[in-house]
Amino acid sequence: MDAKAKGNVRREEEDDQIELRRGPWTVEEDLKLVNYIASHGEGRWNSLALFAGLKRTGKSCRLRWLNYLRPDVRRGNITLEEQLLILELHSRWGNRWSKIAQHLPGRTDNEIKNYWRTRVQKHAKQLKCDVNSKQFKDTMRYLWMPRLVERIQAGIASSSSTTATAMGQIGIPQVALSYNTLDNSSTTVSLETQISPTSDFSDCYGNIVPINENTNPDYFQASQIGSSNDYSHGMDFQPWLRGVDNITSDHFLDCDDFLFLQQQFNFNM
DNA sequence: AACGTGTCCAACCGCACCGAC
DNA sequence: GGTCGGTGCGGTTGGACACGT
Numbered sequence: 001m002d003a004k005a006k007g008n009v010r011r012e013e014e015d016d017q018i019e020l021r022r023g024p025w026t027v028e029e030d031l032k033l034v035n036y037i038a039s040h041g042e043g044r045w046n047s048l049a050l051f052a053g054l055k056r057t058g059k060s061c062r063l064r065w066l067n068y069l070r071p072d073v074r075r076g077n078i079t080l081e082e083q084l085l086i087l088e089l090h091s092r093w094g095n096r097w098s099k100i101a102q103h104l105p106g107r108t109d110n111e112i113k114n115y116w117r118t119r120v121q122k123h124a125k126q127l128k129c130d131v132n133s134k135q136f137k138d139t140m141r142y143l144w145m146p147r148l149v150e151r152i153q154a155g156i157a158s159s160s161s162t163t164a165t166a167m168g169q170i171g172i173p174q175v176a177l178s179y180n181t182l183d184n185s186s187t188t189v190s191l192e193t194q195i196s197p198t199s200d201f202s203d204c205y206g207n208i209v210p211i212n213e214n215t216n217p218d219y220f221q222a223s224q225i226g227s228s229n230d231y232s233h234g235m236d237f238q239p240w241l242r243g244v245d246n247i248t249s250d251h252f253l254d255c256d257d258f259l260f261l262q263q264q265f266n267f268n269m
Numbered sequence: 270a271a272c273g274t275g276t277c278c279a280a281c282c283g284c285a286c287c288g289a290c
Numbered sequence: 291g292g293t294c295g296g297t298g299c300g301g302t303t304g305g306a307c308a309c310g311t
Contacts, residue, residue, distance in 0.1 A: 248293095
């Protein structure tokens with residue numbers, strides 16, 4: 001055991017001696033934490049826990065604040081746009097949840113991680129394949145993501161067109177992901193509600209080149225409105241893409257989607 | 270109504286990193 | 291260079307809840 005590990009063990013032993021509380025937070029504890037941070041700000045979590053009168057570790061206080069009590073935490077279902085972003089960014093960075101969360105304002109790394117485990121990994125399990133396998137990644141890239149784009153577009157088309165204008169007026173940049181759908185028409189989806197003015201999107205997409213100049217099949221692209229992505233790669237999934245409507249937004253695959261996907265997946269194994 | 274099973278998510282855990290001393 | 295305190299990250303778990311039988 002190295003010095004750092006010893007230090008961690010010693011601190012945990014000290015925690016036990018103080019009889020720190022664990023488990024779910026009470027309303028009273030939440031109020032103490034919120035009020036203390038409102039008066040003194042966040043940071044220095046161990047001393048914060050002490051001075052706020054909370055019998056919790058600093059780590060516990062930090063986690064509670066960041067994942068639950070922070071005023072800008074977004075709650076509720078992950079939107080289609082957010083699902084698409086998660087898939088995109090995960091394909092690039094893997095399980096770098098905090099980095100992915102930086103590009104989904106109001107969403108926590110914990111929430112994204114939970115989403116991935118409960119939704120995406122569940123589908124991988126149902127398809128009887130490893131979530132890290134090429135087959136599963138291809139399925140995401142060539143089937144789920146284009147389908148999400150179409151559904152986002154359908155939603156945009158049926159909703160008020162004032163949204164984008166309003167977002168522009170309050171200074172939120174509009175970033176779009178564009179794809180070529182499988183029938184060779186161009187599809188563009190705006191992610192304006194997800195990208196904060198301070199997010200470093202150039203970090204994600206800083207080295208983008210046109211698809212026809214990149215020979216790497218695993219390459220994905222995203223850009224300002226006007227460029228294109230190509231997820232088709234000659235695979236013919238048009239019946240699936242065209243045949244399913246009325247899909248609920250909280251899951252990116254409904255039952256029919258999944259059955260078709262399972263057939264396509266087995267066929268292409 | 271009672272029970273079993275599956276799902277979801279808040280919270281915890283272990284580890285690593287960093288800066289100060 | 292070693293130690294310590296603070297912090298952040300990714301993986302895991304436990305319990306509440308929903309749903310089916």
